[in-house]
Amino acid sequence: MSDAPPMAEKPTIKVETTPGDWRFPSANQTKRCFTCYIEYNKCIEAKGEGSDECTKYAKCYRSLCPGEWIERWKEQRANGTFAGPL
């Protein structure tokens, strides 16, 4: 019994998400998703990657933006065709 390998520890999750934003009160959250993405990238430009102050924006755009959009924007930024103000 003691020879059994230890059980893989389950990752602990915190049940919380990005809160509501008064700047975007309508059902259309497209612009909010885009704005969070822009704010995050501006933040890491100014404060460096991995900064704690940028975590808020990262959580925001990861929660609100579909993964497909994020991939597309990443590709556009690599190609230099991204339309946002970066």
Place this chain on the structure above:
Amino acid sequence: MILRSLECRFLTIALCDAAEPWQLGSQDAATPMMQGIIDLHHDIFFFLILILVFVSRMLVRALWHFNEQTNPIPQRIVHGTTIEIIRTIFPSVILLFIAIPSFALLYSMDGVLVDPAITIKAIGHQWYRTYEYSDYNSSDEQSLTFDSYTIPEDDPELGQSRLLEVDNRVVVPAKTHLRMIVTPADVPHSWAVPSSGVKCDAVPGRSNLTSISVQREGVYYGQCSEICGTNHAFTPIVVEAVTLKDYADWVSNQLILQTN
């Protein structure tokens, strides 16, 4: 006493959370939003019956009295100020009594500014759905993502509904505020779950938000509600509401599976 114990054992109510053949009424409410919608429907139906009875009576009376034998000379009334005023003001009052609860419900359903505990993204495809839970990842690649396909019409197990089951269900915690982000990957879809009182359009290039607060644990069925092509009728939605602890366990297990 015996009857009471028997009733407790055998007469448990099975709540209606999926469409039933020849169903006329709404599915049972699982959220306050749907309860509000059902109540509003009942309120409006009251006025509807009143108007129906009144108009039917006038119509039948007109037909009845249009008779050469008993009324050879028809009335020639051309104008009446009093009756005109009455039948202008009275319908307005009725509309007011309909509009007040309607607007109250409409604005209370606007849950954009309520801080939710969970965000779920429902991404519509032809003809399946992708769900993303992205609150638990620390990079862009760790999302809890899975596809939800319909179970074919000729492949159900015993007890499963036809054209309503999926292979992977959306799991949500009960008694918790959720934010649903609905968007499509190709053509317009609509994410609708009648028991939850939610119907949110998925418009290409746009992500729409809707709020859900499921009040009881169970399995709730919905379908795509915007014509999206040949298999529009074969794109079901299944939401399973569990306890918060079970939800946390499910997420942890899914994260482990996706890591390996």
